[in-house]
Structures are given as structure tokens and as C-alpha cells.
Amino acid sequence: MSSSNFKHDLFSQFARVGKALSNANRLELLEFLAQGERSVDELATVSGLTVANTSQHLQQLRQVGLVSTRKEGLKVYYRISGEDVIELFQALRQVAERHVAEVERLVNTFLTVKDDLEPVPADELLQRCRDGLVTVLDVRPPEEYAAGHVPGAINIPLAELESHLDELDPQQEVVAYCRGPHCVLAFEAVETLRRKGRKARRLEDGYPEWKASGLPVEGTSNNE
């Protein structure tokens, strides 16, 4: 094989990873998996896809090594293969945010209207946690919280937030986070809290990005 055939073959393999990331449904599945391992049935439910379609997409992700599986009885559990996959997804999202005008338009139209304050960077949140100066609020579903969360975070899903305000120290600022930097739930949580007169901001990233950057996490059991 010549040098240029080798190079083309190598880039074709790289392109397989790009191809795996070229469908919106697969990206969404990756974001769900970034919170912790899930079964096919669970993924179909949260994503709104049919089980067969979900399975097809997961096969493609598995074939390029972005996810891996384990079996337990009838169920097959999928998980992200490594932190490098989270970092790739993050890099792709950041490039899209910076260079795709439609991303900026969508974010401005649907997110910035809810919270136009600068989000809190992860290292700043870590320091303020250590100083005991903030309440960290995780608004993901309980099973995602159980799979891993920011140390000291309280888990109140968004739908229950208004009826659980008494769990939040009124003297402290709340920093809310969710599955990723564009998860609407974190924005809505901040909006709700501010409407109730609380000081609230968002964390810059979601839980997977926090974890991938090596910051401490609590609650992880089957995620090495």
C-alpha cells in the first residue's frame, strides 16, 4: 500500500468517528449516556425514539468505540467508553457555538432570555463550595444524580423545585447545573429561583464536563 493510500485509509477511519457524530439523535443519546450508563429501553424512553431505532444508533456508536456495553439478564446497559469521548463532544459543541450562526441564534432565542448572566466557571464553583458559600443544585432526574454528581449538590428535579424551596438556605446563592451547558432545565431553575427572590446562577458546564475535567465527583459506583 502506498503512502497516500495509507493516509486515505487512516482518514477514512477518523471519518467514521465524525460520521457517528453527524446525527442529532446519536448526539442526544451520547449526552444521556454522559450522565451514566443506561439500558436501551431507558434510552428509547428519554429520547423519544423507537427501541429498534435507538438500538441501531447505539450499534453505530459502539462500532466506532464511543460507547461500550454490559449485559445483566435481559437488559443491555450502554455507557460512554471514556472521558475522551466527553471531551470530543465538548470540543464539537464549542466549535459549533463559536462558528455556526444558527447555534448562536437558537441559544439567544431560547436560553439567554431565561438567564443572561455569565455562568459560573467550574473552578470558581469548586472554590466557593470549599468556602461553604453556595448551594449547588442538580436538577437532573434522580437516577442521573445517583450515577454521579458534583460533591455536596442537592438533587431537586425542576418540576419539584417550587415545592422544595425550603430545602435551600435563603442566605446562600444557588448555582444550578444539569446535563450540559445548553440544558434548558438549569436555565429554567435559575429563572424560577429568581422569580422567588433567590440569588441564582448557572454552572458553565454540565455534570459530564465537570467530571471529564478531573474535578471531584460523588456517588459514582459503576463508573470508574
Add this chain to the structure above:
Amino acid sequence: MSSSNFKHDLFSQFARVGKALSNANRLELLEFLAQGERSVDELATVSGLTVANTSQHLQQLRQVGLVSTRKEGLKVYYRISGEDVIELFQALRQVAERHVAEVERLVNTFLTVKDDLEPVPADELLQRCRDGLVTVLDVRPPEEYAAGHVPGAINIPLAELESHLDELDPQQEVVAYCRGPHCVLAFEAVETLRRKGRKARRLEDGYPEWKASGLPVEGTSNNE
């Protein structure tokens, strides 16, 4: 628009970037552009694609903002839009290297056979340069060298290496680099030098990765 429609629309935009990276030819064009700006005609020549096909692929890269253009007379010059695009390409390549078995097989079959020593990390090379302990050899074509290179690097294209050995200090180890971590030319340069009794190793990355990580560069003029 509902929250789930918003999320799907947002991920569709992210998927557009993935789609741009899902073709081997576009990835190769990105690697060429990572060395410095090129015209459509030049890119068609080095990639072996027709001009029309090259132009089509460049349109797709431009539409998601991975590359940008400037005109000079008849010619349109394309360039990488930002260092974040280089970092995305690097993240994609690293995920493929780690998780796609065929990548490992190709690399082992065609590269490791030429150089199975550990490559030199960028920060180590920087330190050794400052200590004056190595000769840095850039084996890319002269126009890519002119567009930017590692400070102090000598430019000897591979085809001319054997007839220019006298340009290399026999007392110093040579560290060779090229367009990227899998560029065959760097491997062949090391192989050639070792056959001539010289101490030689490869830099871990290519020039674009060196530059994207903020290390000092020489020779950049039209690249901000």
C-alpha cells in the same frame, strides 16, 4: 417551540459539524489547511481531487464555519477559522486512535514499523531547544514551512534529506516533525537518518497541534 424541539434543533446544528467531519477527503483538506492558508487549486493538487470536488467539500466546511475565505484576484484562499477547529480535529483523531481497532492496526502496520520509539512530547522539545540540545527538522513542503514552523526548525523536504545531511550537526539528536502525528514523512525521515547512523526521533504532534497549544511559532505572517 417546546423545550424538546429546541434541544433537537440545537443538536441538529451540532450534528452539522459532525457531518462536515464525516468524510475522509474533507478531513484531509482540513489537515492541509491547518498548515496555513491555501488556494482551491493548490488544495486540489495536493489532495488529488478534482477542482470542482475540492470546491464542493470546501463549501461544506465553510458553511459550518470550520474554514473561512479571502479573495485575491482570481484566487480564493481558504484557511482554518480558529485554533478550536484544530483542537476538535485533534480530539477526534485521539478518540479514533484509542477506540477504533482499525486505526491501531493501520498505525502499527505502516508507521510503528518505521519508528517504534516513543515520540518526543512538545514541552520536552521546547525545553531541549532552549538548552540548544537538539536539531529540529521540518520535513513539510517549503510553502508550508514558510507559513509557520517550530522556532529554529530547519526545513528539508524528505526527498532532499539524504543530499542535505551535512546541514545537520552530527553531534546533535534530530527531532523531525510534519503535518500531523501520523504523517508518514516524519517517520520516513527518522528511518532515513537512523540508516545514516544519526540519532533521530519524531515530535509527538504536527505543526498545527504545536501551534494550537500556544507554543511559540516562527514565520507566521498572514495567520494571526
Add this chain to the structure above:
DNA sequence: CTACTATTCAATTAATTACTTGAATAGTAG
């Protein structure tokens, strides 16, 4: 103004992809 150069556009063809639907497979409870 004409002829040439460089690039992009548009239509066509072949290949690939996404989803659906029904069948097949593997594991388990009774």
C-alpha cells in the same frame, strides 16, 4: 471588448443513511 483563468453552480448518477416494520434471537419466569 475578447479570451483566458479560477472558482462555483447545477443536474445527474450511484452509494449511503435514517427510520419503519416485522422477524429472529437470547434470557427468564412459571
Add this chain to the structure above:
DNA sequence: CTACTATTCAAGTAATTAATTGAATAGTAG
């Protein structure tokens, strides 16, 4: 062993993508 559950497979359909080919467009030299 049978019936059920969870998942994957395979075939079909519609949409999308990649490359080719020829036309169109924009800029320039003479």
C-alpha cells in the same frame, strides 16, 4: 417446555451524500 421480555437483525422506502460533468460566474490580461 411455554410464554413473555428485551434487544438485535434484516428488508424496504425515502432522503441524503459524494463524485462527475458541463455550464455559469467573476476577475484579469491584452
